[in-house]
Amino acid sequence: MTNEPAIEIQDVTKTFATRGGTVTALHDVSLSIERGTIYGVIGHSGGGKSTLVRCVNGLERPTQGVVRVQGEDIAALSREELRLRRKKIGMIFQNFNLLDNATVQKNIELALPARKLGRAKTSERVSLLLEEVGLAHRSDSYPSQLSGGQRQRVAIARAMANEPDILLCDEPTSALDPETTDSILELLRQLNETHGITIMLITHEMSVVTRICSNVAVVNEGTLVERGATVDIFKQPKHAVTRGFVDSFFQTKEAAESLRSPYVTNLVSEGAWIVRFLFYGDEAYQAFISEASQKFGIQISIIYGSVRMIGSAPLGNLYVLVRGNADQLASLFQFARQSQVSCIRINQAGEEL
C-alpha cells in the first residue's frame, strides 16, 4: 500500500456533452505521481488541466479509465467515503476562493471539524496553521484587507487544515506578481519538505515548474504529450508544445534581438551556422566551447547566453555562431553528444533546422 503512487491516473478520458456536441477534455491520459513529490502539469488554456485535477478530487468522474488516490479508486467511493477522502486532499486556486465576509480565522475554521474539536482546540489549530504560512498576526483581518499573496497564504492554511496527504494547486500563482509568486512557491516547497505532502501543481508557466517541480507532465488539447523529470524535459524536449514552453522560458527579448542582429545576418549569409547549446549542472562550467574549438579547428563566437536555475542546479542556454566545414561541424555535434551537452542547429528566428 505504502509503495503505491499518491495519485495514479490510468487511461482517463473525460468527455462533456454540450449543445454544440461532445467535448473531449481529456483523451486517454495516464500519469503516476509518486508520494512526496511536487509534480507540475503544464499546458495552454483549454488543454484539460483543470478537468484532470477535478477528476483527482472526485468533482468529475472520468468517462473512461481510473483515478486512484493513495490506492483508492475515487469513482468507486460512496458519497460519504468521498467526503472523507476529500478532507485529505487540499486544494488551492488562482482566485483563492475565500469567503469575503468572514475573517481569516473564520475562513480556516470552516474547514475544520469545529464541533468535534471544541473551541479551544480549533483556535489552537488555526493559530498553528496561520503561523506556518506566516500570517499569525492577521487572524482578524478580512480577505479584502489582504494582498493577493496573503490571501493565497490563507487559502493554503485552509487547504492544510485537515493535514491532507495531497495538495492540488490549480494555477496558484497566476494572479500574483513575480516576487509574490516566488514566495508562495517557496512556501509550497517548505510544506512539501516539512509534511512530505504530495503536490500536484497546474500551471501554464515553465518558470513555476522550474522553481519547485521535480517532474512535469505536458498536456495539450486533452492529451498528455510528454512527461518526465523537469531537467530531462528541459534538456531534451521532444514534443513541439513542450519545446514551445521551454523556448518561452529561455527566449528572452534580448536573445531574439541578438539572433536577428546584422552581425549574425552577415555571418549566416557567409555560411556560418547558428547553434544552440544547453548545459546542465556541472557541464555548465565545463570548458566545452574552447575545447571544441581547439579540437576541431572551428571558430565559435557567442551570440547570446544565459544561465537559469532548474531547482538548485544551473542550466546554461547558449547561442553561438560556428564557422567550419561540414566534417568539422559533424564532429562538433558528436562531441556535444558525448559530453552530454544538448546541441541543435537553429535559424535566426530561433527555430530548429
Ligand SMILES: Nc1ncnc2c1ncn2[C@@H]1O[C@H](COP(=O)(O)OP(=O)(O)OP(=O)(O)O)[C@@H](O)[C@H]1O
Ligand atoms: N463542465 C464542462 N462542460 C463542457 N465543457 C467543459 C466542461 N469543463 C471543461 N470543458 C471543456 O474541456 C476543455 C478543457 O477544459 P479545462 O478547463 O480542463 O482546461 P484548462 O487546461 O484547465 O484550461 P484553463 O487554463 O483555461 O482553465 C475545454 O475545451 C473546456 O471548454
